[in-house]
Amino acid sequence: MALIVHPNVAKLVPYSPGKPLEELERELGIRDAVKLASNENPLGPSPKALAALRHPLKTVHRYPDGAAYQLTRVLADRWKVEPSQVIVGSGSDEVISLLVKAFLAPGDEAVMADHTFVMYKLYVTGSHGVPVEVPLSNWRHDLPAMAKAVTDRTRLLFVCNPNNPTGTMVTAEEVQALMASLPDQVIVVFDEAYYEYVRDPRYPDTLEFVRQRRPVVVLRTFSKIYGLAGLRIGYGISTPEIVDYLHRVRSPFNTSVVAQQAALAALEDEEHVVTSRGINEAEMELMTEALQEIGVSPLPSQANFLYFDTLRDGRQVFDALLREGVIVRHIIGSRIRVTIGQPEENQRFLQALRRVFHRLPVQTSRDERL
Known part of the structure; x- marks a missing residue:
């Protein structure tokens, strides 16, 4: 049966959320993966x-x-x-x-x-x-x-x-x-x-x-x-x-x-909000400095994530990080977004990114759409 679908709906691409931890571990046989993809509070709820x-x-x-x-x-x-x-x-x-x-x-x-x-x-x-x-x-x-x-x-x-x-x-x-x-x-x-x-x-x-x-x-x-x-x-x-x-x-x-x-x-739990904000601010500063040392420059952020140009094929960086047990978000071209996590999660990401950058060459010509 041929479905009659409005052209506006037919051309839509479904929203793709951050990859679930369970799915990554199941697909690649990885244990204790880290998810820094969906801008969630790493401390969890109050x-x-x-x-x-x-x-x-x-x-x-x-x-x-x-x-x-x-x-x-x-x-x-x-x-x-x-x-x-x-x-x-x-x-x-x-x-x-x-x-x-x-x-x-x-x-x-x-x-x-x-x-x-x-x-x-x-x-x-x-x-x-x-x-x-x-x-x-x-x-x-x-x-x-x-x-x-x-x-x-x-x-x-x-x-x-x-x-x-x-x-x-x-x-x-x-x-x-x-x-x-x-x-x-x-x-x-x-x-x-x-x-x-x-x-x-x-x-x-x-x-x-x-x-x-x-x-x-x-x-x-x-x-x-x-x-x-x-x-x-x-x-x-x-x-x-x-x-x-x-x-x-x-x-x-x-x-x-x-x-x-x-x-x-x-x-009712303002203390949890204050603690979450404080950890985010401190870890974002450390993460920004570390990324700059690696050779990339994240945009100044007022949120709980950083957005940066990997200077490489962003999809390849994303896929390579998955194999390292780290989930981030590939947004477009050479750019990825990473959520600020807890200190040990952020260090896991940075260590994995260093290894990935060592393997993947810098692109001399990238798709810059903005």
Whole structure:
């Protein structure tokens, strides 16, 4: 039987997540592999979050609170907004999909960087919208160029800050200029999955635009510093009107009772967040210095990962590291992204990278797309 598939869907390439440890060990017969591919917190969840997982297991035969009533109110209180301005999703990327469903008709446009979180383009294309990709400038979002790319068909504009996969950020001054230049029909989506890792004081307070009732959505997640990636829970904060439309296209019971309870407990453990941030900052500094000694220059990062040019065939570097028992992410061309792990994981990666670099020749001609 010949399937009839929309051309936009037929041309999509499924999202490829970081290779699971179990899969690598099974395929190559490797034991004690290290995964530094998906920007997870190497410390894992807060002990309070782990303890909170026990109680809801007794009620898993019941559907969860579809509105995430308690978590919504805790988040609203934390960020000084109304509960009607918060929506909880199965990861913050579910909120991205809801935005696309609610606000993009076929042929409508969404502006985004051309080297950013790949799910923006996948969701927009899969919903028969038009992704308008704007090149980065010096590895950062070119906000003036993105503003110029807006047309009367633009409905969404995505700013991943800090950006994934580069780790770079845009400043409060740059964001203010962007917001002043956009028409009211454009909803600006600030994806701040790595917000808790940011150290630069110039980072924008985008929630202030929400409090001003501007057409802005701020996305946050429990998958990164809170260590709950396996439970899939995140949230968005926006105007009551925008959130209302998102609820209209949200699936019922979209977040589990286990995820909701773990998220509530994680929010209570600020010590775990501070510890995670401190280890990330210290290890990133050491990792950066070590990579520079090896001969590569990672981009300055405000997240929990480093992005760098291997000066070699990036796919070959990735595959060779797999055989060394180290999982990273090959992004494009000669570039890879590596998560900051615990000290022993980072040393394992660096030792493996030295061996791989010794075996693989430097490329004199590389595919530089940015």
